[in-house]
Amino acid sequence: MSTGKAIAVRALALAAAALLAAGGLGTALAASGTKAQVELWKASCRVCHQPKGSAKPLSPSSLIGMQWQRFFAKQFARTHARLTHPEKKRALGEILTPEIRKQLEKFLVDHAADSEQPMTCGR
Amino acid sequence: MSERRVFSIVAASIVLLAAGVPAATTHAATAAKTAPATTEQRTGTAAAADKDGDVSADATRDAVEDLEQRIEDLERRLNEPERHAALDRLLFQGDFRFEAHTIQAKIPDHFDGMVLQNLIVKTLFYFQQVGAPPESIADLDAQIESHYADWLLFTSKLTFGQLKEAMAGFDPALQQQLFAMYLPAAFVPGANADNDILYTNRLRLRIRARVGDNVTFDGRLSMYKVWGDSTGVRVFNGQPTTINIDGTTANVPNSDILRVERAYFSWNDIGGLPVYLSIGRRPSTGGVPLNFRHDEPRGGTPAGSVIDFQFDGLTFGWHINDFSTLRLCYGVGYESGFGNGQVLKNPADRLDDVQLLGINWDVWDTDDMFVQLTVAKAFDVTDGFNGLVVLPADPVTGQAIPAPVILRYTPSAHLGDLDLASVVFQRSDGPVDWFVSANYVESSPNGVTTPFGGLFSDPFEAPQDRSGSMFYGGVRLRFNDDRTKIGVEYNHGSRYWFNFAAAEDEIIAPKTQTRGDVWEVYLTHRIENRFLVKLDYIDYSYDYSGSGWLLGTPKDLETQPVLGFPTYDSARKFALSLMARW
Numbered sequence: 215m216s217t218g219k220a221i222a223v224r225a226l227a228l229a230a231a232a233l234l235a236a237g238g239l240g241t242a243l244a245a246s247g248t249k250a251q252v253e254l255w256k257a258s259c260r261v262c263h264q265p266k267g268s269a270k271p272l273s274p275s276s277l278i279g280m281q282w283q284r285f286f287a288k289q290f291a292r293t294h295a296r297l298t299h300p301e302k303k304r305a306l307g308e309i310l311t312p313e314i315r316k317q318l319e320k321f322l323v324d325h326a327a328d329s330e331q332p333m334t335c336g337r
Numbered sequence: 338m339s340e341r342r343v344f345s346i347v348a349a350s351i352v353l354l355a356a357g358v359p360a361a362t363t364h365a366a367t368a369a370k371t372a373p374a375t376t377e378q379r380t381g382t383a384a385a386a387d388k389d390g391d392v393s394a395d396a397t398r399d400a401v402e403d404l405e406q407r408i409e410d411l412e413r414r415l416n417e418p419e420r421h422a423a424l425d426r427l428l429f430q431g432d433f434r435f436e437a438h439t440i441q442a443k444i445p446d447h448f449d450g451m452v453l454q455n456l457i458v459k460t461l462f463y464f465q466q467v468g469a470p471p472e473s474i475a476d477l478d479a480q481i482e483s484h485y486a487d488w489l490l491f492t493s494k495l496t497f498g499q500l501k502e503a504m505a506g507f508d509p510a511l512q513q514q515l516f517a518m519y520l521p522a523a524f525v526p527g528a529n530a531d532n533d534i535l536y537t538n539r540l541r542l543r544i545r546a547r548v549g550d551n552v553t554f555d556g557r558l559s560m561y562k563v564w565g566d567s568t569g570v571r572v573f574n575g576q577p578t579t580i581n582i583d584g585t586t587a588n589v590p591n592s593d594i595l596r597v598e599r600a601y602f603s604w605n606d607i608g609g610l611p612v613y614l615s616i617g618r619r620p621s622t623g624g625v626p627l628n629f630r631h632d633e634p635r636g637g638t639p640a641g642s643v644i645d646f647q648f649d650g651l652t653f654g655w656h657i658n659d660f661s662t663l664r665l666c667y668g669v670g671y672e673s674g675f676g677n678g679q680v681l682k683n684p685a686d687r688l689d690d691v692q693l694l695g696i697n698w699d700v701w702d703t704d705d706m707f708v709q710l711t712v713a714k715a716f717d718v719t720d721g722f723n724g725l726v727v728l729p730a731d732p733v734t735g736q737a738i739p740a741p742v743i744l745r746y747t748p749s750a751h752l753g754d755l756d757l758a759s760v761v762f763q764r765s766d767g768p769v770d771w772f773v774s775a776n777y778v779e780s781s782p783n784g785v786t787t788p789f790g791g792l793f794s795d796p797f798e799a800p801q802d803r804s805g806s807m808f809y810g811g812v813r814l815r816f817n818d819d820r821t822k823i824g825v826e827y828n829h830g831s832r833y834w835f836n837f838a839a840a841e842d843e844i845i846a847p848k849t850q851t852r853g854d855v856w857e858v859y860l861t862h863r864i865e866n867r868f869l870v871k872l873d874y875i876d877y878s879y880d881y882s883g884s885g886w887l888l889g890t891p892k893d894l895e896t897q898p899v900l901g902f903p904t905y906d907s908a909r910k911f912a913l914s915l916m917a918r919w
Binding site: 248249252256276277278281284289292293324327330331332333334336 | 405409412413416419420424543555557599601603605613615619620623633634635636637638652654656659660662664703704705706867918
């Protein structure tokens, strides 16, 4: 086998191993906290706060941590609780229970503009 | 809280000043429907309140609600300038680290390869002069002393090619006889190489800018030095980090010079597609899983276990989904046509560039689970990269260089290709972070050797295809509300293991380059959110020589090997770090 082919085979083997590792831990993945938080953020906030949405586009880094904390502590009840979720057709105050808001807040503070952030390309 | 008071006072003032003026905002307009809008109305309501306490309470409540609405509106409007003000400062983030190290290291019994090479060169000279082999080392020295001018002429004209040819022509029996005579003179008994105390300062300034809707810039300026030295150049001692090359200028202690460690832009969402292009001096150090031991977020794009090296290049990336990114990366390790006097050479003797190509796939990337796959190839690898160094001995003649002269080292030949592959798997389960990593390297030499050797071969050997591997695992426990973390890591590299990790953050040597075993135990604690203390103990146990080198045959350190330069067979370090991040 040529070196090129051997490397390609090894690369594929490694890729398969990586995928198996990821797939093999599917159960754990389903319970993965951060994936759930990202999905929650998308379903609860991004559903409106996106470029073609009904509200101003937002990402976790749109505000600093203190501002996210203030939003959940002071502003949510007055500005968002009575708004209707565009898909679930229920008030946000009902959908986003205190426990869910706590999870959202943690996710947003952890990824706020002033949080310690990875230094990689493309994000 | 004082800010809120100021907002309230400002808002109240605005309400009073604006009384009688139609409200400008939607909220204000809404509020105007439910609250008194003019002084006259307020006075009227107040008068009514004097007659009826309930009305007065309602009016007060309405007024308070109105005030709250207006404050709310003001706060919302102030969010942007407040954030902007904060980010104006945060765009220039950074960190400063002080470290104190105590190092205890041992160099094994070995034979000095430079001394041996020097004796062989002297023997060639002796042969030319006398026509017979010497009977002792004293014969060699006597001949040189009595024909010193001839000796100088001989050594000044001797090339590595001639030396290699002469070595090949040596009768094996004679070689054995001469080596038996020379080896005792080249023997170096094992010794300690301790450093009771070594202090370092490291400053890193991160600059971020949002260039446009889809374009960002990220850069980092770094200064890293030991206390008491700013020369920027080190005497070469056999460790790969003692030669200054492009890949290590900012991550190996150098001087008080602030260098551009990273500078790149990312052009995101090109054409509305989930792809990006990033070009510049890459974020290619401190990748997963090397960041855990420093209590830092992921410090670079490629897996740190296989590439921890500064280089210039580009990345084309595809965000497959929110949790997976595939990247094609390209870089240049050596530019042959600039600064190397290529035009002074015959076209046939000129070198090509050294190019690096890789695929880097974040198979799964969330805060609590990370899987990364890397495949990379280095084409036409040379015998080292451009660098600055103080060489203690001439690698051709083995003669000691009498003065600490700074040399610009330039590669002299292509040695072949290197292929690397790596998989990293990391998870966080409750208070435990853990990772495992498997890494592989394979060489495809082209048969060429130079005074520093060939790919995993000595200068006078014929290089063979070699492969090496390295396994790396670690566990970290978080407690005290994640402020305190204690971790243990282990890695093992095989005989022919090599990675591009010369810029790895470790003062003794990059631990993932070790051909042997490394254990590390550390404790980090956040005294303040962004002020950390770290205690670290690291223990290296080397099995083979040449860790971190793609040149030279790795020698078993228990066999009293011939070493071109000394190497550690064990090393351990205690370190205390204090780091301020802002």
